[in-house]
Amino acid sequence: MLYAFDSSIKDEIRIGKTRKYRAYFLIKRLSDIFASIFAMLFFLPIFLIVFGFLLIHDGGPVIYRHRRIGRGGRPFDCFKFRTMRRDADRVLAELLSADPCARREWEQQHKLRNDPRIHRLGRFLRMSSLDELPQFFNVLRGEMSIVGPRPIVEAEIPRYGERIYDYLSMTPGITGLWQVSGRSDTSYQHRVDLDSRYRETCSLLLDLKIICRTVIVLLFERNGC
Known part of the structure; x- marks a missing residue:
């Protein structure tokens, strides 16, 4: 089901820069598939350890599903470890x-x-971003990308105003410009600005830079991801 948006916005989503960057979106999707499969295999031991600790610490359910708005206004369940x-x-x-x-x-x-x-174990999971490991399943299903705007809930749509099409024309990402720009210290308006900037400048090179920056933020900075 698609949410009902203004027709001009839906036209912008359908025939805007997505046509110009058709090759970019194709390569990006193929990269997402391979990257998510590799990540799920690589992080499988950590996934199982976190799953077990959460089950012992606070019981089930361990995986939390939160309804978010994806590309084109399609709602999907975003997976996270329950924190x-x-x-x-x-x-x-x-x-x-x-x-x-x-x-x-x-x-x-x-x-x-x-x-x-947030429970005590949940604070550690959020600080380390380990709570977002299940989102690689969303990437494999095509609901999310490795890099893109932060997925929003329906109640946040009015905050974007006329620039909602910038968000809706892209696939939400596990990481993105907001996550590597000190997200805890930025305003919501700046978050909207970053989503618009990403839509205007998206490229494979920018995605690679964001991924590299994400690794640095996770290892050395506390207020990033």
Whole structure:
């Protein structure tokens, strides 16, 4: 099912730069398939260890499915290791109703810097980005790419305004410009700017640079991915 967007935006998605970069998207998709298969095999031992620790630490379910909006407005379930308590929705509702500062931060950024929903093991998984390992399954299924805009939820669509087509014309990525640009220290508007910039300048060389930068950020910086 496609979400209903303005016809001019859908035309932009269908006949915009995607036609100009048809070869780019084809090579990118083939690269994603091979890279995701390699990554799943390479990280299989870590995947099994994290799976077991999560099961022991907080029980099931271990894999969390979150509805996101993909290329062309198609919704999909984004896979992650569950880093939040099982009563996360209740905890968030209670916090937002009792704490005006937290409510304002949530409304502006759609995230919380000190999120009480995240359990202890989940904090480590997020800091190391190991919680995103299951997203390689999304890449293999064609719902995500290795590099692209950060996948958004339906409630975030209005924040993009006229530039929503920049996001919708690309396949969401495990990593991208936002993830390697100090994501914890950037505003949501800057995130939208980065998605638009990526759409305008996307290339295989840029994707390779982002992947290399992602490795550096994961190894040496705490506020990146």
